[in-house]
Amino acid sequence: MSQVTVLGFWPSPFVYRVIWALKLKGVDYEYVEEDVLHNKSDRLLKYNPVHKKVPVLVHAGKPIAESAVMLE
Numbered sequence: 001m002s003q004v005t006v007l008g009f010w011p012s013p014f015v016y017r018v019i020w021a022l023k024l025k026g027v028d029y030e031y032v033e034e035d036v037l038h039n040k041s042d043r044l045l046k047y048n049p050v051h052k053k054v055p056v057l058v059h060a061g062k063p064i065a066e067s068a069v070m071l072e
Contacts (some may be wrong), residue, residue: 004029007044007056009036014067015055021071 004022006029008015022029034044034054047056047063057064064070 003060005032005058006030007032007034007047007058008054009034012054018055018057018067018070 004027006015006018006022008019008031010033019029019031032043034041036044036052036054040052044054044056045052047058048054048065051065053065055065055067055070057070
């Protein structure tokens with residue numbers, strides 16, 4: 001299992017820009033598809049309880065829920 005996990009939803013351009021940045025940097029990650037329209041998972045609600053949106057990058061159990069911050 002990878003130490004970096006990305007929670008995302010396939011039509012989101014914000015998710016794709018995080019994925020592209022991770023690929024460019026050569027970071028191994030696990031991608032978890034979320035159904036943010038109908039059934040938000042407990043994992044998503046745990047890591048982003050305020051906005052309940054994707055993308056969420058989880059590194060060593062610590063979430064980052066803003067794509068612009070993830071790109072820094």
